[in-house]
Amino acid sequence: MIKLTLCHLYPELLNLYGDTGNIITLVKRCQWRGIDLNVVQHNIGDIGDFKNADIFFIGGGADSEQDIAGHDMKNIKSELKDAVEEGKAFLAICGGYQLLGHYYQNKDDTAYGLGLLDFHTEPGDSYFVGNIVVRTHDYHLVGFENHIGRTWLNGLKPLGHVVSGFGNNGEDQTEGLRYKNVMGTYLHGPLLPKNPKLCDEIISIALKNKYNIESLEELDDSLEIKAREHTLRSISNKYSSLA
Amino acid sequence: MRRILAIMIAKITIALVKLMGHRGSNIGGELALRMCSDILAWFGSQVKDKIIFVTGTNGKTSTNNMIYSIIRESGHSCICNRLGANLDSGLISAFINNSSIFGHIDADYACLEVDEASLAKVMVHIKPHIIVFTNIFRDQLDRYSEIDVLLNRIKKSLKTSQDTVLLINADDPSLVSLEASLPHVKYYYGVETAADMGSEDMAKDSVFCKKCGCRLHYDHYYYGQLGHYVCKKCGFKRPIPDFKAFIQDSEEKRKLTVVGKDKNFKVEVDMDINDTYSIYNTLAAVSCAALMKNTPETVLCGLESYRPQVGRMEKFYIGKPITLNLAKNPVGFNESMKIVSQDENSKIIAIGVNDFPQDGCDVSWLWDTNFEILLEVDDTIENYTVFGRRRYDMALRLKYAGVDENKLTVVDTVFDAVDNVLKTKSDVGYILLNYSLLFDTQKILKGRNEDDKTHPVPSVS
Ligand SMILES: [Zn+2]
Numbered sequence: 001m002i003k004l005t006l007c008h009l010y011p012e013l014l015n016l017y018g019d020t021g022n023i024i025t026l027v028k029r030c031q032w033r034g035i036d037l038n039v040v041q042h043n044i045g046d047i048g049d050f051k052n053a054d055i056f057f058i059g060g061g062a063d064s065e066q067d068i069a070g071h072d073m074k075n076i077k078s079e080l081k082d083a084v085e086e087g088k089a090f091l092a093i094c095g096g097y098q099l100l101g102h103y104y105q106n107k108d109d110t111a112y113g114l115g116l117l118d119f120h121t122e123p124g125d126s127y128f129v130g131n132i133v134v135r136t137h138d139y140h141l142v143g144f145e146n147h148i149g150r151t152w153l154n155g156l157k158p159l160g161h162v163v164s165g166f167g168n169n170g171e172d173q174t175e176g177l178r179y180k181n182v183m184g185t186y187l188h189g190p191l192l193p194k195n196p197k198l199c200d201e202i203i204s205i206a207l208k209n210k211y212n213i214e215s216l217e218e219l220d221d222s223l224e225i226k227a228r229e230h231t232l233r234s235i236s237n238k239y240s241s242l243a
Numbered sequence: 244m245r246r247i248l249a250i251m252i253a254k255i256t257i258a259l260v261k262l263m264g265h266r267g268s269n270i271g272g273e274l275a276l277r278m279c280s281d282i283l284a285w286f287g288s289q290v291k292d293k294i295i296f297v298t299g300t301n302g303k304t305s306t307n308n309m310i311y312s313i314i315r316e317s318g319h320s321c322i323c324n325r326l327g328a329n330l331d332s333g334l335i336s337a338f339i340n341n342s343s344i345f346g347h348i349d350a351d352y353a354c355l356e357v358d359e360a361s362l363a364k365v366m367v368h369i370k371p372h373i374i375v376f377t378n379i380f381r382d383q384l385d386r387y388s389e390i391d392v393l394l395n396r397i398k399k400s401l402k403t404s405q406d407t408v409l410l411i412n413a414d415d416p417s418l419v420s421l422e423a424s425l426p427h428v429k430y431y432y433g434v435e436t437a438a439d440m441g442s443e444d445m446a447k448d449s450v451f452c453k454k455c456g457c458r459l460h461y462d463h464y465y466y467g468q469l470g471h472y473v474c475k476k477c478g479f480k481r482p483i484p485d486f487k488a489f490i491q492d493s494e495e496k497r498k499l500t501v502v503g504k505d506k507n508f509k510v511e512v513d514m515d516i517n518d519t520y521s522i523y524n525t526l527a528a529v530s531c532a533a534l535m536k537n538t539p540e541t542v543l544c545g546l547e548s549y550r551p552q553v554g555r556m557e558k559f560y561i562g563k564p565i566t567l568n569l570a571k572n573p574v575g576f577n578e579s580m581k582i583v584s585q586d587e588n589s590k591i592i593a594i595g596v597n598d599f600p601q602d603g604c605d606v607s608w609l610w611d612t613n614f615e616i617l618l619e620v621d622d623t624i625e626n627y628t629v630f631g632r633r634r635y636d637m638a639l640r641l642k643y644a645g646v647d648e649n650k651l652t653v654v655d656t657v658f659d660a661v662d663n664v665l666k667t668k669s670d671v672g673y674i675l676l677n678y679s680l681l682f683d684t685q686k687i688l689k690g691r692n693e694d695d696k697t698h699p700v701p702s703v704s
Pocket residue numbers: 452453454455456457474475476477478479
């Protein structure tokens with residue numbers, strides 16, 4: 001039996017907007033292929049033992065909760081750094097994404113990020129809210145963004161480029177971040193159900209790392225594709241072919 | 244002794260009448276009144292705190308029931324003629340229903356809807372602390388002169404109870420003209436926003452100044468004679484309300500904000516039912532509650548519990564029992580699904596999700612909802628039908644909860660969803676949906692309902 005482990009970072013604090021949807025999707029898409037994905041939680045005060053973790057997930061939270069998580073995360077910074085450099089799969093969403101940078105700044109005070117990667121986030125004047133379409137290296141992501149932070153990558157590679165919506169900062173057309181197998185993104189909540197290719201990419205990375213397996217069994221994604229089509233068409237008819 | 248006998252006989256009568264399937268709102272009270280003429284005064288004297296009357300042409304029942312809900316929410320006991328029996332006999336029945344066999348009642352408040360024409364008769368026995376006036380309209384069959392007779396009669400009865408506080412609709416020139424000469428403490432409520440209230444019965448008749456007979460000039464016109472008026476001849480005009488209502492419209496949603504004179508009192512209400520009556524009824528009830536020193540929180544909770552329970556586990560019968568349930572968020576959906584999962588019958592379940600502003604544009608919460616609970620009874624579920632603007636998000640959610648795609652049907656319209664519920668072979672049907680899908684779905688179900696008894700009783704006013 002092929003077994004993988006997902007480490008969910010701070011689920012008690014960072015669980016805004018249906019982040020669980022991403023975990024459910026990873027678990028199910030593994031299960032449908034006969035892969036056993038074991039989900040473990042890392043909460044405040046836990047020691048950073050990530051030897052068995054193949055996939056990391058960190059979601060978004062309210063500012064205050066983000067601060068608490070950010071402080072605790074300093075205790076596991078070096079372990080996380082090792083995992084990232086080893087090329088482990090890491091999906092970071094919204095607040096969780098911002099935390100990986102040098103700092104994210106709120107309206108009134110500056111909170112320091114983990115500085116795991118060289119980028120930063122500043123507050124904007126208004127929220128970027130709405131559906132978003134992003135072109136990545138070989139597919140399009142469809143999602144929903146809702147953030148006031150403006151993220152600047154300082155030369156790091158983005159996850160993709162904005163086709164419709166705002167993305168990192170509403171200016172340079174970039175969305176999210178890609179460093180080795182770390183994927184940061186503002187596409188919050190249930191990102192993976194409607195983006196099965198991204199989900200499968202994460203599973204593939206984990207399989208390659210742990211078992212050196214290159215191929216991934218195809219699944220019937222016709223419902224996912226219809227859901228993508230439906231959402232894309234609701235944004236604009238011209239995007240429906242991107243499903 | 245006569246009193247106790249009257250109450251006993253009335254109680255027995257009410258019980259008998261109920262047994263025969265009637266509501267019996269008046270008969271018991273009538274009997275008691277005939278046997279004991281001062282029975283109303285005796286009941287009234289037992290109310291510990293305050294007695295509130297709600298009177299006027301339209302909106303009495305709704306307004307009174309909202310006030311009742313708020314009083315109950317504030318933790319007090321209250322006598323109320325909730326079904327709208329508003330003649331003296333109806334009031335007596337309301338007391339009798341809440342009294343011991345010896346005629347003792349244990350109530351902090353009484354809020355009573357009183358027929359505007361019976362006000363004089365009732366006020367001989369009870370001097371209320373507050374009278375809420377909704378409006379004075381002329382009925383279709385009435386003549387102008389009769390409205391003046393009515394107003395005079397009301398004025399006369401008010402003079403017998405000068406300590407009563409009057410809460411008056413500032414937008415109604417008839418009511419306002421009535422109170423001008425009275426020494427009572429008066430509070431006014433009125434709608435400030437010049438919103439189109441979308442009323443179907445805009446009475447286009449001219450309205451004349453009750454003081455000088457001149458035609459009133461209107462800046463805004465709401466319905467009937469309600470609006471912002473001024474008499475350019477004698478200066479009679481709409482008083483500045485103590486409780487001001489502001490209406491804010493967004494896509495398919497109406498928000499009513501009531502602000503008290505001291506600005507500390509502010510209540511924001513999402514209007515479920517979108518007609519002018521509800522706005523005035525809510526405004527009157529909120530103003531009355533504010534006069535009684537209720538907090539905005541209590542008022543909101545009271546209004547919430549008053550809300551006609553439209554779409555809350557509403558039952559229909561169309562070839563099979565069908566249950567409609569509104570769920571707005573994960574908590575609501577989880578509750579609904581718990582009920583579904585406890586039903587052992589074979590069933591079809593339809594789930595509708597929209598993403599209009601009143602529903603929430605972001606449907607991420609679907610993933611915080613425990614749809615997995617349905618899988619526990621999956622063998623009793625014949626089909627899962629999803630509809631609404633976010634039907635594909637819902638379909639995916641069910642797929643990832645573990646629902647077999649062969650049992651999953653995505654339909655484009657509400658009509659198709661209802662159709663699928665009806666034509667799928669099953670013992671029962673469930674339709675769970677969020678807000679903006681409710682009324683369309685309910686309308687279709689009502690149109691096809693076979694059992695009249697399952698209709699909720701329409702509210703009277
Ligand atoms: Zn005049």
